[in-house]
Amino acid sequence: MKLHCIRCELAYGSDQIRYTCDCGGLLEIRREVRGHRAVFDERRANSRKPIDQSGVWRFREGVLNVDEAQIVTHPEGATRLYERDGIFFKHEGENPTGSFKDRGMTVAVTQAVRLGARAIACASTGNTSASLAAYAAQAGLRAVVFVPSGKISGGKLAQTLAYGATCLQVRGDFDAAMHLVREACDQLNIYLVNSINPFRIEGQKTIVWELLQDLEWDAPDWIVLPAGNLGNTSAFGKALREAYEAGWINRMPRLAAIQAAGANPFFLGYRESFEARHRVTAETVASAIRIGDPVSWDRAVASIRDTNGIVEQVTDEELMDAKRTIDRMGIGCEPASATTLAGVRKLRAAGTIGANERIVCVLTGNVLKDTDAILRNVPQEQIVEIDPRIEDVASALR
Numbered sequence: 001m002k003l004h005c006i007r008c009e010l011a012y013g014s015d016q017i018r019y020t021c022d023c024g025g026l027l028e029i030r031r032e033v034r035g036h037r038a039v040f041d042e043r044r045a046n047s048r049k050p051i052d053q054s055g056v057w058r059f060r061e062g063v064l065n066v067d068e069a070q071i072v073t074h075p076e077g078a079t080r081l082y083e084r085d086g087i088f089f090k091h092e093g094e095n096p097t098g099s100f101k102d103r104g105m106t107v108a109v110t111q112a113v114r115l116g117a118r119a120i121a122c123a124s125t126g127n128t129s130a131s132l133a134a135y136a137a138q139a140g141l142r143a144v145v146f147v148p149s150g151k152i153s154g155g156k157l158a159q160t161l162a163y164g165a166t167c168l169q170v171r172g173d174f175d176a177a178m179h180l181v182r183e184a185c186d187q188l189n190i191y192l193v194n195s196i197n198p199f200r201i202e203g204q205k206t207i208v209w210e211l212l213q214d215l216e217w218d219a220p221d222w223i224v225l226p227a228g229n230l231g232n233t234s235a236f237g238k239a240l241r242e243a244y245e246a247g248w249i250n251r252m253p254r255l256a257a258i259q260a261a262g263a264n265p266f267f268l269g270y271r272e273s274f275e276a277r278h279r280v281t282a283e284t285v286a287s288a289i290r291i292g293d294p295v296s297w298d299r300a301v302a303s304i305r306d307t308n309g310i311v312e313q314v315t316d317e318e319l320m321d322a323k324r325t326i327d328r329m330g331i332g333c334e335p336a337s338a339t340t341l342a343g344v345r346k347l348r349a350a351g352t353i354g355a356n357e358r359i360v361c362v363l364t365g366n367v368l369k370d371t372d373a374i375l376r377n378v379p380q381e382q383i384v385e386i387d388p389r390i391e392d393v394a395s396a397l398r
Ligand SMILES: *Cc1c(COP(=O)(O)O)cnc(C)c1O
Pocket: 099, 100, 101, 127, 128, 195, 226, 227, 228, 229, 230, 231, 232, 233, 288, 289, 334, 336, 337, 364, 365, 366
């Protein structure tokens, strides 16, 4: 297992603390993925060990070579796959801290402990910070998070503080916080666990592997996901390549990465066949993907190319409308997650996704992560203040 630069192919030992190559390129873990579907299925069905119940470590042969005793697991993953109106929804909001970030964090924090780190840090729009704080608490590490001041939801901030992290509220946007945390980790001997960290990507691959397992390894036509910092887009492509090479699936699903129109650099790049990297000043109601300069750009481009994938954008209105549909189905998700259904609607209307194709939308975060986004949009007749009198009840319900 080595860290390979995806730009110049230089390789580094996996126990070095390093996030990028000397040439500036992103690193990726390469290994031959062993492991068998039957073993994964057996662990899921019959074992009560936490590492087998974990939807990440159940696939450990493809995640990290590690002594089982060193694994820091809640356990996480093992989320449900819902089928509604002919579309599958993999609900990553059912993870321990309410977002898919736990799948990457269990691996990055396990690696941090192996490397002897004392403190870990990230820049975050709220979900990574909550996840980092929870896993740091479990592992006994100091947690430091960099968040754009005033730009993350109250629930995510409170959750991060509750688990005990030190919160640095950076006056600036996410991209400024991201630059700062990279500098801070280099200078202050803190281990960086943003998705630029290749071990995060290894954990997030299991979203795809677990949804394939949920479908009894019968690959869907499309996997649709929100795209912000592009860690997940990177992870999904890698997961599919490895699953195909290992023979777990016999055809490649296509990825559809969906951005908010106000935070769409990857969409702009896609439209020009990724000839140049784009940066934008990001603004969208979907705070989890309010990112203008995504760090995992090059890895994500490879994911789109290798899966014959596409990138689409949706407006805030379209994604909030889709969120309403997902919420009213009794499932619920945070705004960023609803870009998936909004994207499916748009891609079906354009004929890109066929009426009979099998689709899995990945819902990345829990409905309670952003209550403000809900309360700002409640129809007046749905919430009525009354005096404690039966006549008021009757008139409110009329
Ligand atoms: C982090 C996050 C995303 C974006 O994922 P990237 O890997 O940054 O592209 C989307 N939705 C939610 C809820 C998130 O927390």
